[in-house]
Amino acid sequence: MTADRDRTVPQTAPVRIPQTREDVAQLGSFTRTRVERIIGIVIAVGCMALGAQGFVAALDASAELPGWHPALEFVVFIPLVLMLAACFAGRGQRVFSGLFVVAYTVGMILWPIAAAGLPAAPSAEPWMFYLINIGTAAAVIAFPLPGQIGVTIGIPLLWGVVRFAQAGWDVSFTVSVVLDVSFALIFGAIVLTLGALFRTAAVRVDRARANAVTSYAAAASIAATEQERVDVGALMHDSVLAALLAVDHADSPRERTLAVSMAREALTRLANAERDAGMGPEAPVSCASIAESIEVSAAELGHPLQVDHVHPRELRVPGVVARALALAATQAISNAIQHADAVGLRVGVTGYEDPDRVTVRVRDHGPGFDPGAVAPDRLGISASIVARMAAVGGRATITSGGTGTEVALEWMEGVVE
Known part of the structure; x- marks a missing residue:
């Protein structure tokens, strides 16, 4: 999460500092x-x-x-x-x-x-x-x-x-x-x-002037990282710890249900802690920007790739949604690299209109796995992908088998699940 913050601070402040080398x-x-x-x-x-x-x-x-x-x-x-x-x-x-x-x-x-x-x-x-x-x-x-x-x-x-x-x-x-x-x-x-x-x-x-802007970007990145650390610490103390205490003291079915709800909310907030720590403006961005962010993240993970993107020219999505899609896709890429050796790894971003909808698909040709058998305490899927998409009104669908795994991330305007 800290690495994500360091990587994207200049991209989430387009009004204050340059976004690209151009x-x-x-x-x-x-x-x-x-x-x-x-x-x-x-x-x-x-x-x-x-x-x-x-x-x-x-x-x-x-x-x-x-x-x-x-x-x-x-x-x-x-x-x-x-x-x-x-x-x-x-x-x-x-x-x-x-x-x-x-x-x-x-x-x-x-x-x-x-x-x-x-x-x-x-x-x-x-x-x-x-x-x-x-x-x-x-x-x-x-x-x-x-x-x-x-x-x-x-x-x-x-x-x-x-x-x-x-x-x-x-x-x-x-x-x-x-x-x-x-x-x-x-x-x-x-x-x-x-x-x-x-x-x-x-x-x-x-x-x-250019050196001053570069220094400002670095200082903003450091400040955002420190703020994220403080906020995540507070989140761990307030939300996650409270959820764990509720689980420990839950005796009746109703108390267990409430404890599960608190735990789910805590995990969702933890997965999106960088948004609370200063996600940046919600100004709309293009699908091409989402693809570019995913390419940068993949390169920093040690596996450069070309993200295919097809979308209407005027289609733009809220900045927080674009950020959530990019982070969830980055986590899916990290999983593919770690568990499937990035065999056949491909990423595509597709945009639709009427209504505005964006889908990001991460595919690999690895051995696959059973999503239902993943331990609840493994947060790479449940928190960093599923909960992150749910927090912005999107959804994540994971399909895996002997021929590979596909993670589909979808967001549609006006739909909140």
Whole structure:
């Protein structure tokens, strides 16, 4: 019973702590996701201003450049517009930012060809230069850190080569080109560093958050286990001990009948002590969750298995019923492992509608046994299976013979036996 409590505390508190590894993964990226969104918007705002400046300069230069120059503008500015739209929308920003880096790099390579034959002056910057910082900033969104470093260094250096090539390798452009490259490198390094710092801080916050949730789950499990121990001790003292005293002092048939009733009630409460100790919310759960709980329990018993489950999509049962079904099935699996060596062990969960009904069947191909010959003091069947199901208004049917044993656990909405 203590092991059951340790295993299921996170599953019985879905509002407070994650239930699955997927939930923990989502929780662990909470801050990082928001930081990425902020970085995308901030870079988009800055790039929009730089892009507008570059676009105006490109329109002014169109009259002096060859006829295919507008096509070069489309190659560069269309990916830029797509990148800005993706950053503001928060969808596909990595893909379109990477597309702009590639398109801008291609545009820079083609620029000396487009500007061939035109007079160049060190103080007159081509429109392509106004987009250089957009290229390095886009790399911060699109690529991992090694790629960001490569683009932040590579694009400014490539611009220096392109600028010299356009000027016919005139040494008088040296100072201007060095200043341009230095400015682009410094600005790109600042953006890259800030992005890396914010992302690192976000990862650390998410890791601390996930660790805190994990610690809370462990603390909740320990607290529930201790509470269960206290409650079971009180139950043993109040209910079970009182029932035993009643049996010892029963002389008349009526007293014996009352003593048997008290003993049955005590065993039922003992079998469901974990519910009294903090069963968790009664929020409805799906049949798939029942099957998952049984699989986890079987794995912890040393016999991993695949639980077949067939059920209507919308069928959900109360949480306490699902818990009772899972615990009773776990006890049946434990019996099959202990007494039948888990030969042919199979478990299935089936759900029905109109009315809502759930059946869990645990089968094995062991030697079988006579359920009527089980000693009354053996609580593995009477308390952990039969009484547990009765406590939630369900029933347990055990069929055993030479070909194996089947334990059928059934619960139906609105039926209390």
